[in-house]
Amino acid sequence: MAPGQKLPAWYYRLVALTIKEERDVEADDFDEDISDIDRTPDPSESECDCEPGEDCECDYPASHSSERSYNGSDADYYYELKDEREERKQELQEMKMHEREEKERVRQAESVKEEEVRAAYKAVRQAESKGQLLPPLNSIARKNFRLNSVDHVDHRYDSIYPSKYVEFYYFEEGTCKSKQPPSRETKIQGHLYLNVESGCDFALFTPLKQAGLEKYSLKDIYGKFAPTFQFLSNDHLIVTVPRDIVFKDVPEYPKDLAPEPFTFYGIRYDYKEEKRQRDEKRKRKRSPSPGDTWFERSHPMGAWNSW
Incomplete structure (x- = not known):
């Protein structure tokens, strides 16, 4: 990061937040600027204010680089927040993935139940078409x-x-x-x-x-x-x-x-x-009782139980 280069906008927002509200940064404070958790980022897109072509590390976690390109007086705090922000992004991605999986599970379950009612509907329609008394x-x-x-x-x-x-x-x-x-x-x-x-x-x-x-x-x-x-x-x-x-x-x-x-x-x-x-x-899910464990059923030493 070139001397005098501005840090990402999210950093300035969080610094202002900590001053205004007199508190530390919390995990959900990062969420406002994290907008790409549902997709793979396009290489041409960037969340920071760095000029194209500059040696920018704003979109990469600190673990991907052994060197710090920014050495201002607040560098330690910046990189600390940067690591926390990356952790929060990964957490949100995992939460989103879990939500998608749960939604699909619910969708499949409701689809099965829809079919049960549709079958009842077809049975009634068939009975009515034959003049049967319901x-x-x-x-x-x-x-x-x-x-x-x-x-x-x-x-x-x-x-x-x-x-x-x-x-x-x-x-x-x-x-x-x-x-x-x-x-x-x-x-x-x-x-x-x-x-x-x-x-x-x-x-x-x-x-x-x-x-x-x-x-x-x-x-x-x-x-x-x-x-x-x-x-x-x-x-x-x-x-x-x-x-x-x-x-x-x-x-x-x-x-x-x-x-x-x-x-x-x-x-x-x-x-x-x-x-x-x-x-x-x-x-069905209940585990065997202590007197009927795999050890007692299978291991020679289990014979103590019969003494």
């Missing part, structure tokens, strides 16, 4: 359906809010009023949850009694949205949701790049069944 629906009150959508993963994936669901419940539940037990005619409410800021609450409606492909629009309590439901069975449903609900918390998102509406494929959530499956999985 079974009646049990009450959907107190039921929760987990929602799956590859499109939603593609456009709105959020590792913080991975669960999407719709639930239905009686209006009087949770109150102290003494009422007759609810009947099949008792009106119910519902709630659609996509994340903490996106979703809607449904106005009172009479629960459906028959499975099928018929579409039912359930208005929200403000009369602004009306997601459309198809109740295929006691375990499966399809709901189409206006794009404005999906992007309720990010109005600046380029919505024209996303589908309108979004289609979600719901599968009834059975807490007891899921707990049973978790317990079974835990049992």
